[in-house]
Amino acid sequence: MKEQGVTLKFVDLLKKHMLKSMTGFGRGTAQLNSKKITIEIKSLNGKQLDINLRMPAFLREKEADIRSMLAAVVERGKTEITLSAETIANEPAHGINTALVTAYYKDLKSLAVQLGATDNNLLSVVMQFPEVFNQSNGELSEEEWIILRNTIANALKQLDDFRLHEGA
Structure with missing residues (x-):
């Protein structure tokens, strides 16, 4: 039994230095609430580590963690990691910030009266203003981050296995 353990350690050592x-x-793919997250990692030859990371805004808070995970596996080369999110549930992706819309509308209506201008299209104008729509993307919960981190780790393992196979 001891010989088998030594053999396995030797095989692990060989893999590490191949x-x-x-x-x-x-x-990899992960499902976080009403979103399907797809992770794709591609690496090419390069002298130094060059990471190009693309992701939705709601994942930006984890960018440093994702870069660290990638740098631990890929020591050098041009590496592109893309995280994309697709809404899979029938719930709306956003809501309307009615308090802000109302405030904008009242202000514009008052200004239109002051200037003697028509107020025909005020609502359509207001709907173009920033932050009128609430994004429900929010921050990741700890459970969601664990799921996403594990999915990224699996994609990195696939990448590493691919690189090992290609190098053999």
């Missing part, structure tokens, strides 16, 4: 290609690909 030549890896710098070219690789890994992919």
Whole structure:
């Protein structure tokens, strides 16, 4: 039994020091509430680590963590990681900030009266203003981050396995 453990350690050591290609690909998907997150990682040859990270705004708070995960696996090369989100539930992606719309509308109506202008299209104008729509994306909960982190780790493992296979 001891020989088997030594053999497994030797195999692990060999894998660690085998030549890896710098070219690789890994992919994963996760479901977070009403969103399906797709992760794609591509790596190419390069002298230094160059990470290009694309992600939806609601994941930006985790950018440093994601970069650290990637740098731990990919030591050098040009690496692109794309996280995309797709709404899969029938719930609306946003709501209307009615208090803000009302305030904008009243202010514009008052201004139109002062200037003697028509107020025909005020609502359509107000709907173009910033922050009129509430994004329900919010921040990730700890449970969602754990799911996403595990999915990224799996995609990184696929990438590393691909690179190991290509280098053999």
